Amino acid sequence: MVDRISRRLFLGGVGASLIPAVGLAEAPLASLRPQMRGKQLTGTDRLVQAAGLRGEVVFAVADVSTGAQLESYQGELGLPPASVGKALTALYALDVLGADHRFETRLLADGPVVNGVLQGDLTLVGGCDPLLDTDGLATMAANLRSAGITEVRGAFKVYDGALPFVFSIDPGQPDHLGYSPAISGISLNFNRVHFEWKREGTDYAVTMDARTAKYRPDVDMAAMQVEGRSLPIYTYQASARQDRWTVAKAALENEGSRWLPVRKPALYAGDVFKTMARANGIVLGRVEVTRETPNGTVLVVHQSDHLDSILRGMLKYSTNLTAETVGMAATRARGVMPHSLAESAAEMNRWASETYGVNQIAMVDHSGLGDASRMAPGDLVSALVQARKTGALRPLLKPFALTDSQGRPVEDHPIKVDAKTGTLNFVSGLGGFLTTADGSELAFAIFTADEAHRATITRAQRERPEGARAWNRRSRKLQRALIERWGALYGS
Structure with a gap:
């Protein structure tokens, strides 16, 4: 009994600057809505008001053991979930593909091998592996x-037709942002190329390479030109066989x-594999990209990690390419070959409705990068509980x-939280699970968005954009305050 009291007192001390005293005495609420001026504010209303956020605030929380909804604040209103949407993608991929699923990248021979000479074509066959990197291609070349x-x-051919080609996850993002690359049936190094520069006199030496910890092969398919200007910082132009960049x-x-x-x-991928093959004494011809399903003898197979390990990394580092790749791979495994991210996301939305009975989830991609996605917190919580x-x-x-009033992480906090964060400019989200001091487990989702202001950003x-960081900081502070409140209210 003494231990329980001390933990509750600790909760009160940690959250004192965040939780109004009136909130601790309240009974669970079936529904919390913004109150008319002049009416007494609830504890939750006070937290929302104190956050000072322009735009919308929505959230929901439920008891995992019973499924009972504990609080809902505009819980049926859909907002952009940002990367919290990756939690749904993880559930989708696990259900459709299975935790033990492995993606395979293969080398096929279209012709006989005579005295070490392949008399036909060699095809590098992409198998949707989101973690394929230069090290993996080096191993394949050695094998x-x-x-x-x-x-x-x-x-020498590269097959990328296992998934549709997508030029950019979110075309509304600036061209040079590495978190919105192209997607296809083969990916390498999260489809990012490393640009490095060093001043040499009045000019610069630049390199474009596919580096990892072990290798840093230069690539020919990406080129950079330094130009004497101030703005724009980067420009991009596609040619038939190159990504052509300039930098100010x-x-x-x-x-x-x-x-x-x-x-x-x-x-x-073909450019880098050619380099690795040459290092092993195998000279290949010009890379030919094909979307025709290849046939032939399998010479080499590279397997990815198990899907659950891939998803753990995706949720930890919020890698957009991983989310889009595994999401579209799951859609294809359901018997639907999507032509776009939106089509694949629509199939995931149907799956969520069939599996969890939720109808207020309308994702337009699998990563949450597209701000046209909508997710009601009540629906995500329902899915999390199930x-x-x-x-x-x-x-x-x-x-x-969780942090103290000075923003410092609190070690050994009695509330344990495992969650997915999500951040876009003037959009913030958090969804997952919390365990209270007495062992009660809750599922929650919190979304905030100032869509009107976001729409004004070029x-x-x-x-x-100006003001985005401060707005998102206030959102994160509100998220922590709500978690402290729920831990105190429903964990005693």
């Missing part, structure tokens, strides 16, 4: 040599680097730290 191949007389000289320091998105994934019965999702979610301003 090709170990299989006895010393020469290829035919063409005035924006460069003496040296530096950044990752840029790849718009030609198959050429990128999914918790299998125990599949929570172990994959990242622990979420495409060029979307990397760092």
Whole structure:
């Protein structure tokens, strides 16, 4: 009994600056709505009002063991979930593909091998592996040599038709942002190329490479030109076989680097594989991209990690390419070959309705990057409660730290939270699970959005618009305050 009291007192101390005293004495609420002026505010209303956020605030929380809704604040109103949408994508992929699923990238020979010479074509076949990297291609090239191949007389092809080609996850984002690359049936290094520069006199030396910790092969399919201007910082132009970039000289320091998105994934993978094959004494011809399903003898197979491991990394690092790739792979496994991210997301929405009985989820992609997606917090909470019965999702979610009044993480906090965060400019979300001090488990979702202001931001301003960071900080503070409130109200 003493231990229980001390933990409750600790909760009160940690959350004192965030939770109004009146909130701690309230009974569970079936529904909380903004109150008319002049009426007494609830504890939740006070938290929302104190946050000072322009736009909408919605949330819902439920008891996992019973499914009973504990609080709902405009819980049926759909807002952009940002990367919280990846939690739904994880559930979708786990259900359709299975936790043990592995993606395969293969090398096929279309012709006989005579004395180490392949008399036909060699095809690098993409199998939707979102984690394929330069190290993986290097291993495949070494294994090709170990299989006895010393020469290829035919063409070298890259097959990327396992998924539709998508030029950019969100075309509304600036061209140079690495988190909105192209998507296809083959991806490499999250479809990002490494741009590095170093001043040499009055000019700059630049490189474009596909680096990992072990390798840094230069690539021909991406080129950078430094130009004597101030703005725009970057420009992009596609050619038949190259991503052509320019950068403003005035924006460069003496040296530096950044990752840029790849718009030609198959050429990128082929370019790097050619380099790795050459390092193993195998010279290949010009890369040919094909979307025709290849046939032939399998020479080499590279398997990805198990899907549950891939999803854990996706939820931890919020990798958009992973979400889109596994989401579309799940849609294809359901017997639907989508032509776009929106078509694949629509299939996921249907799956969510069939599986969890929710109808207020309308995603337009699998990553949450597109701000046209809508998700009602009540529907996500309902899905989380039902999914918790299998125990599949929570172990994959990242622990979420609670802080004191100074913003410092509180070690050994009695409330334990595992959740997915989501952030766009003037959009913030948090959804997942919390365990209270007495062991009660709750599922929750919190979405905030100032869509009117977001709509005024030009495409060029979307990397760092004025006021976005401060707005998102206030949203995160509200999220933590709500979690502290729920931990105190429903954990005693």
